[in-house]
Amino acid sequence: MASSEEDGTVEEKENNNKKRTKSTVATAWLTFYNIAMTAGWLVLAMAMMRFYIQKGTHRGLYRSIARTLKFFQTFALVEVGHCAIGIVKTSVIVTGVQVCSRIFMVWFITNSIRQIQNEESVILFLVVWTMTEITRYSYYTFNLLRLLPYFIKWARYNLFIVLYPVGVIGELLTIYAALPFVRRSGMYSMRLPNKYNVSFDYYYCLIIVMLSYIPLFPQLYFHMLRQRRRVLHGEVIVEKDD
Numbered sequence: 001m002a003s004s005e006e007d008g009t010v011e012e013k014e015n016n017n018k019k020r021t022k023s024t025v026a027t028a029w030l031t032f033y034n035i036a037m038t039a040g041w042l043v044l045a046m047a048m049m050r051f052y053i054q055k056g057t058h059r060g061l062y063r064s065i066a067r068t069l070k071f072f073q074t075f076a077l078v079e080v081g082h083c084a085i086g087i088v089k090t091s092v093i094v095t096g097v098q099v100c101s102r103i104f105m106v107w108f109i110t111n112s113i114r115q116i117q118n119e120e121s122v123i124l125f126l127v128v129w130t131m132t133e134i135t136r137y138s139y140y141t142f143n144l145l146r147l148l149p150y151f152i153k154w155a156r157y158n159l160f161i162v163l164y165p166v167g168v169i170g171e172l173l174t175i176y177a178a179l180p181f182v183r184r185s186g187m188y189s190m191r192l193p194n195k196y197n198v199s200f201d202y203y204y205c206l207i208i209v210m211l212s213y214i215p216l217f218p219q220l221y222f223h224m225l226r227q228r229r230r231v232l233h234g235e236v237i238v239e240k241d242d
């Protein structure tokens with residue numbers, strides 16, 4: 001009897017130790033990841049400012065930062081993994097929609113269609129994304145290190161109120177500007193007849209993507225408003241599971 005109780009205690013201790021090791025590894029990884037992402041977006045911010053100060057125009061700005069942007073925005077896919085394995089308490093769906101829509105904007109719109117790279121709307125969403133990500137990743141970093149200054153917390157949970165809709169406007173105007181080029185070039189499209197007997201029109205796909213902002217964006221925005229109430233005003237929010 002005594003020995004089985006002891007066994008139970010040993011097992012519990014082992015489990016607790018395993019959990020502690022896991023959470024130390026997870027915290028170390030997240031700290032490294034968030035520092036790297038803050039640095040990446042700071043590099044982008046500085047590159048954009050330097051370009052604009054030196055050239056006095058936004059023309060050519062996208063090309064000059066394209067590689068760094070593609071790298072850091074694509075690397076954000078790791079965040080979907082963080083949610084999936086449970087090391088951050090965030091919905092896989094909410095994070096997945098946010099990250100995938102950004103990756104789509106970078107790779108399948110801005111990077112693929114040279115003719116729209118100098119649109120003002122591209123600069124609009126780039127500036128907004130950069131401000132958001134510097135704030136967001138530095139918030140996570142300082143939070144993990146338990147050194148969070150109030151102004152970063154305030155910025156994380158207030159700036160999005162304006163930046164989120166402005167970013168969406170920049171993204172939608174960019175996709176809209178891409179439509180005529182996509183229609184004319186027939187890019188990423190498959191017309192019948194072909195050996196797969198499949199037809200796909202990227203032009204209509206982009207229109208569907210634009211329309212999908214109508215149901216999806218409010219969900220992300222209200223999610224952030226709930227997070228804001230929880231973090232800044234201490235409200236207890238019961239979120240539905242994925």
Ligand SMILES: CCCCCCCCCCCCC[C@@H](O)CC(=O)SCCNC(=O)CCNC(=O)[C@H](O)C(C)(C)COP(=O)(O)OP(=O)(O)OC[C@H]1O[C@@H](n2cnc3c(N)ncnc32)[C@H](O)[C@@H]1OP(=O)(O)O
Nearest residue numbers: 030088089090095098101104132140160163164167216227
């Ligand atoms: C394939 C084609 C797809 C086409 C789809 C088309 C539809 C698109 C509609 C979508 C439109 C999106 C537009 C968008 O791109 C525009 C912009 O971004 S504009 C710029 C403004 N943007 C923002 O402000 C972004 C706001 N969004 C986010 O912050 C995140 O993306 C979001 C996933 C929404 C964040 O939600 P989350 O639940 O993570 O909130 P919290 O930050 O409060 O975190 C909750 C807890 O998790 C901890 N956490 C999360 N991540 C980390 C991390 N990396 N390291 C450490 N800890 C982390 C966080 O600390 C919280 O923990 P605790 O509660 O303990 O404090």
